[in-house]
Amino acid sequence: MRISLLLSVFFSIFSLTASAQQIEIQDTLSNREALEKQQKIDSLYDIVDLFKDIIPSKKKKEDKPKKRSAISYLPNINYNPSIGAQIGIKAVGGKVLGNQPNTSMSIAAAALSYTTRGIMVGYLIHDIYTPSNTWNIKGNVMVAKAVGLDYGLGIGEPLPNPTEEELIINNPDRKRFVNKFTAYTISERIYKQLFPGAFVGAGVFFELKRNLETVGSEPGMSPTEIYSRWNNFDPQNINNNGLMLNMQYMTRDNPNSAYKGMYIDVVMRMNQKWLGSEHYAYQLQTDFRKYWQLSESRPNHVLAFWNYGSYKLGGKLSYIDLPGTSKDPYARSGRGYTMGYFKGLSFFYSELEYRYPILRNQFLSGVVFANVQTTNDQMGTKLFQKWQPAAGAGLRLLFNKATRTNLCIDYAFGRFGQRGLFLGLNDAF
Numbered sequence: 001m002r003i004s005l006l007l008s009v010f011f012s013i014f015s016l017t018a019s020a021q022q023i024e025i026q027d028t029l030s031n032r033e034a035l036e037k038q039q040k041i042d043s044l045y046d047i048v049d050l051f052k053d054i055i056p057s058k059k060k061k062e063d064k065p066k067k068r069s070a071i072s073y074l075p076n077i078n079y080n081p082s083i084g085a086q087i088g089i090k091a092v093g094g095k096v097l098g099n100q101p102n103t104s105m106s107i108a109a110a111a112l113s114y115t116t117r118g119i120m121v122g123y124l125i126h127d128i129y130t131p132s133n134t135w136n137i138k139g140n141v142m143v144a145k146a147v148g149l150d151y152g153l154g155i156g157e158p159l160p161n162p163t164e165e166e167l168i169i170n171n172p173d174r175k176r177f178v179n180k181f182t183a184y185t186i187s188e189r190i191y192k193q194l195f196p197g198a199f200v201g202a203g204v205f206f207e208l209k210r211n212l213e214t215v216g217s218e219p220g221m222s223p224t225e226i227y228s229r230w231n232n233f234d235p236q237n238i239n240n241n242g243l244m245l246n247m248q249y250m251t252r253d254n255p256n257s258a259y260k261g262m263y264i265d266v267v268m269r270m271n272q273k274w275l276g277s278e279h280y281a282y283q284l285q286t287d288f289r290k291y292w293q294l295s296e297s298r299p300n301h302v303l304a305f306w307n308y309g310s311y312k313l314g315g316k317l318s319y320i321d322l323p324g325t326s327k328d329p330y331a332r333s334g335r336g337y338t339m340g341y342f343k344g345l346s347f348f349y350s351e352l353e354y355r356y357p358i359l360r361n362q363f364l365s366g367v368v369f370a371n372v373q374t375t376n377d378q379m380g381t382k383l384f385q386k387w388q389p390a391a392g393a394g395l396r397l398l399f400n401k402a403t404r405t406n407l408c409i410d411y412a413f414g415r416f417g418q419r420g421l422f423l424g425l426n427d428a429f
Contacts, residue, residue, distance in 0.1 A: 119145065143184055155385075165226045182209070209318075231316050241275040300355060325337045395408075
């Protein structure tokens with residue numbers, strides 16, 4: 001009895017000691033990985049480091065380097081052909097809410113801005129992953145006094161023997177119309193993880209446009225008014241409200257600037273009259289992104305591919321809510337054209353981007369890219385029948401090395417004389 005008791009105590013002590021050693025080893029490995037990751041981040045050079053070097057008095061003499069803030073504040077100075085010159089203030093942040101690599105980085109952005117085209121915009125966007133990626137919550141709130149350039153419906157393919165209304169809305173000469181309206185948007189989606197990387201969920205959206213008017217057109221003969229007559233919409237006050245069903249699969253290593261992995265998001269949007277929409281409508285939206293890392297020693301040497309699609313399955317959408325150029329959730333597609341330059345009942349877009357390092361500390365890198373898009377219309381042009389290309393190149397300045405946030409400076413050009421400078425934070429996809 002005593003021997004068995006002693007053996008029991010011995011094995012209990014041995015088991016506890018082994019468990020303690022295992023915990024200690026795991027903690028040591030975890031700490032080592034965290035230290036190695038921090039050392040890699042510290043070896044990089046971003047705009048904050050440049051600012052400190054330019055103004056040495058800003059350098060703090062500390063025994064231990066201060067951890068870089070995960071939030072970046074900056075003047076929201078921007079320009080692209082869709083909005084003109086923009087000034088305002090913006091905050092972008094990223095934080096991992098659990099243990100890596102099991103928890104993806106959560107990101108958020110807020111901004112308030114004004115542009116030379118008379119656009120005033122305030123928004124808050126979030127993409128949150130709870131510990132171990134158990135839940136993913138995406139959403140945005142936006143209020144805007146908007147001015148949108150409008151080039152008609154379709155992909156720019158002239159029609160044979162068009163009627164007067166078809167000629168205006170098809171717009172083969174690419175005449176520029178200007179739409180003014182006030183927009184209020186609330187969208188929220190919640191996903192539950194099924195297994196690592198895979199999520200399913202649901203959501204709701206409310207997109208209201210008020211006091212829409214087209215500047216410079218004949219009364220009743222703007223593309224917005226013609227389309228609204230064809231499809232029985234109020235051309236001035238629009239409710240685009242409904243429900244969403246979502247599926248997502250994600251293995252990319254960072255949402256701001258991915259080096260490897262993929263991202264797939266599939267959303268069924270269902271406009272509902274009982275939620276205030278003028279007509280029922282059903283759209284399938286797909287977002288696929290794939291990243292190939294081309295070098296282990298230069299991790300930001302990457303080939304990236306993006307495909308975005310929005311496909312009409314039934315019902316009717318208002319003119320201002322039709323899918324098209326740069327009308328993806330983050331308004332980054334179609335560099336080379338203004339927002340909404342091409343739009344239709346369905347929309348298909350693909351882009352390939354080559355990202356290459358210039359400086360080893362990743363402060364400066366470059367990109368070259370090319371994209372194509374196609375859409376259909378109500379006058380006979382089919383999806384995939386006509387394509388419009390664009391291409392460009394740009395530079396990346398590392399803005400915040402803690403969150404891998406880049407300041408992006410791109411110049412792109414398309415057809416019909418479309419070209420421009422595109423500035424922004426984080427890669428386009």
